[in-house]
Amino acid sequence: MSSQAKAKKRYFKTIPQIPRIELFAPGHGLCAGCTAGTIVRHLLKAAGPNTILVEATGCVEVSTTLYPYTSWRIPWLHLAFENASAAASGVEAAIKVLKRKGVLDPNKPINIVVLGGDGGTYDIGFQSLSGMLERGHNVMYVLYDNEAYMNTGIQRSGGTPKYAWTTTTPAGKVWPGNLRNKKPIAEIVAAHRIPYVATANPAYPLDMLNKFKRGLEVEGPSFVHVLQPCPTGWRFDPRYGIKIARLATETGMWINWELDHGEFDVTVPVKRRKPVREYLKMQGRFKHLTDEQIREIQRMVDEEVERINKMVGREVIGPVEA
Numbered sequence: 516m517s518s519q520a521k522a523k524k525r526y527f528k529t530i531p532q533i534p535r536i537e538l539f540a541p542g543h544g545l546c547a548g549c550t551a552g553t554i555v556r557h558l559l560k561a562a563g564p565n566t567i568l569v570e571a572t573g574c575v576e577v578s579t580t581l582y583p584y585t586s587w588r589i590p591w592l593h594l595a596f597e598n599a600s601a602a603a604s605g606v607e608a609a610i611k612v613l614k615r616k617g618v619l620d621p622n623k624p625i626n627i628v629v630l631g632g633d634g635g636t637y638d639i640g641f642q643s644l645s646g647m648l649e650r651g652h653n654v655m656y657v658l659y660d661n662e663a664y665m666n667t668g669i670q671r672s673g674g675t676p677k678y679a680w681t682t683t684t685p686a687g688k689v690w691p692g693n694l695r696n697k698k699p700i701a702e703i704v705a706a707h708r709i710p711y712v713a714t715a716n717p718a719y720p721l722d723m724l725n726k727f728k729r730g731l732e733v734e735g736p737s738f739v740h741v742l743q744p745c746p747t748g749w750r751f752d753p754r755y756g757i758k759i760a761r762l763a764t765e766t767g768m769w770i771n772w773e774l775d776h777g778e779f780d781v782t783v784p785v786k787r788r789k790p791v792r793e794y795l796k797m798q799g800r801f802k803h804l805t806d807e808q809i810r811e812i813q814r815m816v817d818e819e820v821e822r823i824n825k826m827v828g829r830e831v832i833g834p835v836e837a
């Protein structure tokens with residue numbers, strides 16, 4: 516294990532240790548039960564007030580910045596999809612210069628975070644994200660993944676899972692929903708050999724907070740990919756957001772891992788998996804699935820679990836419970 520990975524700390528071990536500071540103000544316009552609010556609130560708890568957030572457009576942006584109001588109690592920049600990471604690179608470079616010239620205290624740590632949805636990250640903003648990673652900017656990118664372009668009416672993105680209904684991948688006699696598999700974005704990011712990449716889930720807030728904190732602590736770019744159940748686009752009752760998020764991990768559909776300076780680990784082991792059917796059946800976007808399609812998804816998850824267990828070198832995700 517590298518010395519940097521060894522130095523890794525678990526900052527938050529218990530719920531009372533979660534910072535009480537609230538930098539994401541109430542009164543935003545996210546849909547009832549939207550788990551994006553949970554993610555952003557915890558992100559700002561981990562980051563604290565000395566943070567500049569650069570936002571690609573999407574649900575979080577339009578719901579939190581209805582002029583003349585704002586939900587952000589920190590400096591916040593609106594950007595287009597294409598240039599959020601480019602702008603964050605510029606912010607980081609400017610802060611470096613201001614510190615060098617003595618305008619800013621060189622010892623004052625300032626976090627720079629990009630927040631983008633799946634459409635803004637897998638698809639439209641990918642080129643500027645890749646450039647930011649390759650240039651090595653000290654910026655944390657947080658992807659909140661609701662698996663479609665939700666803000667503009669539930670269109671498919673590169674993050675939409677196979678067979679999911681969206682308005683551009685309808686399910687009926689001709690189409691079975693989305694035809695393609697979800698793009699492995701976190702692994703594509705990891706291929707840039709940046710110091711820290713992780714996947715997280717709001718149903719495991721301590722794990723998620725620790726990953727935000729670690730991503731901010733490392734020197735250089737970091738990327739945290741967070742699953743974000745969306746009641747409106749996934750078609751479920753708003754009260755079930757966190758239950759569905761937890762089921763994603765309990766079924767193996769979503770694995771919480773981290774790659775810290777080349778050291779790979781699964782941070783939320785699952786002893787016995789629940790069948791994927793339990794996750795799928797709670798969501799209207801999968802209600803058209805046939806038994807054969809559910810079996811196909813189960814096989815895909817089984818293969819992925821086997822691959823992850825091999826990477827870790829032990830069984831961190833167990834078999835499906837009988």
Ligand SMILES: Cc1ncc(C[n+]2csc(CCOP(=O)(O)OP(=O)(O)O)c2C)c(N)n1
Binds near residue numbers: 572631635636664
């Ligand atoms: C280049 C460009 N194309 C389209 C739009 C319109 N648009 C605004 S938000 C949005 C959806 C964003 O989807 P995603 O990034 O997944 O975020 P979500 O809305 O799901 O939170 C789109 C297509 C835009 N602002 N810029």
Ligand code: SF4
Binds near residue numbers: 544546551574575
């Ligand atoms: S459409 Fe989905 S992601 Fe967007 S605000 Fe509503 S619940 Fe949240």
Ligand SMILES: [Mg+2]
Binds near residue numbers: 634660
């Ligand atoms: Mg989205």
